[in-house]
Amino acid sequence: MRHIYSCPLRWSDMDAFGHVNNVVFLRYLEEARIDFMFRLAPGDGSPSFSGGSVVARHEIDYVRPLVHRHQPVTIESWVTKIGAASLTIAYEIKDPDVTYVRASTIVVPFDLEAQRPRRISAEERSFLEEYMDDGMTAAA
Numbered sequence: 001m002r003h004i005y006s007c008p009l010r011w012s013d014m015d016a017f018g019h020v021n022n023v024v025f026l027r028y029l030e031e032a033r034i035d036f037m038f039r040l041a042p043g044d045g046s047p048s049f050s051g052g053s054v055v056a057r058h059e060i061d062y063v064r065p066l067v068h069r070h071q072p073v074t075i076e077s078w079v080t081k082i083g084a085a086s087l088t089i090a091y092e093i094k095d096p097d098v099t100y101v102r103a104s105t106i107v108v109p110f111d112l113e114a115q116r117p118r119r120i121s122a123e124e125r126s127f128l129e130e131y132m133d134d135g136m137t138a139a140a
Contacts, residue, residue: 001131005032006072007093019065025101026058029091032075033105036089036131048124049109054117056086057106066093066100073100079131085109085119087128 007028015021037049066073074094081088086108093101111118120128 001078003032003036003077003131005035005075005077007031007075008072009066009068009070011068014068017065019067020100022060022062025060025062025093025103028073028075028093028101029058029060029103029105032077032091033089033107036077037107048121048127051118052110052112053107054110055105056108058103059105060101060103062101064098064100077131078133079128080104080133082120082125082128082132085117087120090133 009020013020013024037053074096076092076094077089079087080090086106089105089107091101091103091105092099093103108117109120109124110116
């Protein structure tokens with residue numbers, strides 16, 4: 001299963017060449033990731049993902065330029081790897097017939113109070129496994 005996020009484009013996202021600036025795509029990925037990990041986190045009152053997380057790595061392949069328009073762009077997100085204390089989220093920023101960006105982010109759950117990384121909880125793992133890419137298996 002993939003998480004689908006509808007991301008509006010803003011006029012200020014454009015660069016001098018009339019397309020979405022490469023740095024802005026990181027913001028789009030962040031919006032989709034936050035929507036996926038926090039708004040869709042399991043259970044009312046669940047502590048899952050609420051303790052914080054940090055980005056350890058981004059990879060972005062810019063496939064085609066995206067120009068400003070009034071309709072939002074779709075960001076599909078899914079999980080490709082779940083480790084003991086990190087996960088990898090993959091993304092495509094796209095329209096039905098065009099892909100603009102393919103990307104991935106390594107996210108590390110973080111204990112804000114202790115100021116250190118923490119393990120992924122059983123509840124978080126269960127939630128994330130629902131979004132694993134077909135053919136991939138979770139790492140122990």
